[in-house]
Amino acid sequence: MKVDVVIKELLDNGFYVHNNFLQGKALLDLQESHTNILMNTTDSDYKFGKAARIGSLELNRIKNPSIAEAFEGEELNQIRNKMLNSGCSFTEIFLTHEFTDSNGLERNGFLHFDRIWTFKYFYYLSDVETLEDGPLQVVPSSHYMGAMLRTRQVGKPYEQQDNRIQINYPEVYEDVQDNIKPIYGKAGTLVIFNTDTFHMGGNITGKNERKVCRLHMR
Secondary structure: OOHHHHHHHHHHHOEEEEOOOOOHHHHHHHHHHHHHHHHHOOOOOOOOEEEEEOOOHHHHHHHOHHHHHHOOOHHHHHHHHHHOOOOOOOEEEEEEEEOOOOOOOOHHHOOEOOOOOOEEEEEEOOOEOOOOEOOOEEOOOOHHHHHHHHHOOOOOOHHHOOOEHHHHOHHHHHHHHHHOEEOOEOOOOEEEEEOOOOEEOOOEOOOOOEEEEEEEEO
16 A cells, blocks of 8 residues: 555545455454454444444554554554644544344435544445445545535534535535445455545345444544
8 A cells, every 4th residue: 555645545536445455364353353342242223233332542452452453554554644634632443234224224324424524444344345235435526525515514513514415415416426436345445534525324235234344533
C-alpha cells in the first residue's frame, strides 16, 4: 500500500479500497476474535443480527490485541495521521454480523453522510461479492457536498440533523443515484473512508451474511 496513493484517492473520491489487505494468520485471528466476542457480547437493539461496541483502540491493544493490530502498522498509522492532521482524540471499534433483512431499513440503510464527521477503517470478514451480501455502497467524490450539507446542521440537536439524502435532499439524490457504487471484496478487504462521503449499508437477503470489523476515528 502506497500512502500517497491512498491519500490522493481519499481526497479525490472520499474512499479507498484495498482487496485482500489482511491475509493468513492475521485475518484468521481477527475473524476468530470477531466470532468469540459476538458470541458473548451482543447489542440487543441491533435488528439485523449481532453487534458489539468494544471500546477504544488503546483498550483493545490490551483486551483484544489481534483486533487492535489489524488497525495499526506503519502505513495505516501514516494515513490516519495525515487525514487527521496528527490529532486523533477519539477511537472506537465496532463488530457486526448481519444475517437478516426482515426488520426494515435503519437510518444507515438510506444513502447518508454521518452527522458527526468520522474517519473509518472498515474490514470485511466474510466474502461480499453480490448485492445480496449487503456491500457498503458509496457515491464517489460526494464528500465535498456531504461536508457542505453537514456543516449546515451545526447547532441543531443531534437527532434533528438532516443527513439522509433520499429523504432530506431529494434533489441531490436525483443527481447522484446513478453513481452509487457497491464495494465488493473477499474477507480481508479493507475500506478506508471519510464519512462525509455519501454511503449506505447494503441489505442482506436470503441466507447471505456480512461480517464487519470497523474502527471509527476523529
